[in-house]
Amino acid sequence: MAANTKTSRKAARYAVPVAVAGVAAATVAMVPAFANAGNPDLPKVTAQQLIEKVAASETEQLSGTAKISTDLGLPKLATGLLGGGGVAGGSADPQDKIAQLANGTHTFRVAADGPDRQKLTFLDGKDEYTLVHNGADVWGYDSKSNEAFHEKEPQGADKGREHKTGDRVGSPQQLAQDIIKQAGPTTDISVGDTAQVAGRNAYQLVLKPKQSGSTVGSVQIAVDAENGVPLRVQLLSSQGGKPIVDAGFTQVSFAKPAADTFTFTPPKGAKVTEGSDAKGKGQGHDKEFKALESFPGFDALTGGAGDKGEVTPLGEGWATVARIDTGAGKNLKELENDKDAPKEAKQFLNSLGEKVTGKFGEGRILSTRLVNALITDDGKVYVGAVTKDQLVKTADAAK
Template sequence: MAPYESEDSQGAGQSAARRKVVRYAVPVAVVGVAAAAIGLVPALADSGDPDLPKVTARELIEKIAASDTEQLSGTVKIHTDLGLPALSGAASAFGGVGGGGKGSSSADPKEKLTELASGTHTLRVAADGEDRQKLSMLDDASEYSVIHNGDDLWAYDSASDSAYHATADRHGSAAQRERGSRTPVTPKELTDQILDAAGDHTSITVDGTAQVAGRDAYRLQIKPRQSGSTVGAVTVSVDARTGTPLKFTLTPAGGGAAVVDAGFTAVDFGRPAASTFDFKPAKGTEVTEADDLPARDRPGKGHEEFKDAQGLDGLKVVGAGWTSVAELKLPKEAAGLASGSGGGDLPGAAQKFLSSLGDQVKGDFGTGTVYSTRLVNVLITQDGTAYAGAVTKDALIKAADAG
């Protein structure tokens, strides 16, 4: 594949019209990792505190919203530590269930998403407006890339020499079609999601300055005003010149290392070379066409289609702001998870494995099991109702009692 090149390292080709920052990462619903975890490196850390003119939090948010960055390329390090238990034996415990469906490809982005849930990964990103983006996840010996170029969206896994291809249809571009289940990865996408949900439940301040990827930046700090959230603070380093978020760090209320730490270690705001977004599978590459897959195996399914496919119903939100809790009814066979008796036809090893992960709890709702990470907690009640949110165990029980 073509390297990430720059035609103008000084930023030529920037749009003259002021408009909101494009979401320069490839739609992350189609992004996965073909890379093993690498060691956390000091490059993620800020270096130096530049002397910059004072700005208010409102001015800094307006700077992010007004940024006209449409071309860039660079390297991002992302580290995720949800505190998930080791799942090395989970596949065998579940009897090998959960693999790709019939006709699925090892390059299918849906098969790669779970690898972003832990460890440290190196990403190369490039963007040239709304129609051309590329994101690659790098390993020592392989690379997994997603390339959006006009009406074509390709995913390629060098380890298996397989590719996945989607094209535009009457519903819009390939990128838009894949957007339904996207997961934010870049500092910009992560920041947008937090600011969109901020509301009156949030304290937003400017917490000094930093230098990220060799560029001067302001630090925007976002904290919940509500008690009961597992989120301690979100810190966003914003490029002082362009208004582009360069680094995103989410720390838990319980202290310790960041849950999510994603930041540029190198960035260039010039227009990437057109060849960056070219992709043509080599002879012998196994290519899977998205339209040839069964409907339920295609990424980007809408919420209603997802519910129909998974047997979920009654999805609603309890509470507001940082302590919002999603409530939904699980399929009948999942009800046994709460008591540790397993669900449906799960083998005994799987039942034992699931039971070992949770804590038994009681409340006005009855009995259930709480499955915890450092950020998100999930309560499954005896009747198969699930409550999930970035809230404490007590907040989940309170939401279940209210429900």
């Protein structure tokens, strides 16, 4: 949500919800799992022992089929913008596919051979979207549009740096370890019931917020009882119902994939876009603001936020809320009363949901099952994986 990348990263360090919210988008670029029926009888383990088992896992080779189902409870208009169908069609840039994967159910094939070679193929009927990481090269290919995206890591690039392109095809181990690492003292960690996942016996590591006010009920990570590989990640709502995110293997093998699995050559006639070219097309703003600015009538609301945005973390742990000062040129009330504003902008404004008031002033709340955002009339945004009541309470306390 921030327009200042450095400040955004600083804010992220304060909150488990940042990692958990990442499950809704980041797991789409990971390799987690679905459970089968049955609870195997396994030796008892403590949560600490299970965490150590995940951390000590050296399994880096696998292949199989997985599914991800995401139900964020987005407004109907926002769901339409994301696209409830498949990921094929349009740009082949991997970043452009993430939002589409944050809605609905998707099936994909996966293969991995260490940290430098991974392949994901998202299936959408007869159309496919393929993402390949092979050494310094990352390829994305959309069969429907016959477009390819290519990005090459600079020679000698820092393998540990944040947000490198190769991380888009990261491992399930990394996802689980990131969540566990950021859990901290505000999280209760325990071992739940055993399970069978893709025919393999698994323990379940359960992370629950100790604090009230979070939209997250728990995060459940199914861990292979034999090799410690996380096989499934489920994000459950504090309000109950089906999981917000349920991602995981339906079939898995830990044999070494064939070397040519990770070889990719663009098909004849495919349009190829280099990563450096894509970065030159309007990526001066953070993509969070870019999405809002690109919507008719909202460019004035963000004030061309770009680098003006300033993020302040409020609270801690699962109850963390980020306050974003957008530097807006026009507030919500002005937009609502603007007769010349595009009808699409007003439709989106109405989809934001209920109007709220408090010590912070007036605003509207965009509500989903995971993240709630309060957009105030004075150009501030409060956002977090917290309930609407908790969000308003935090905004009031910040005045």
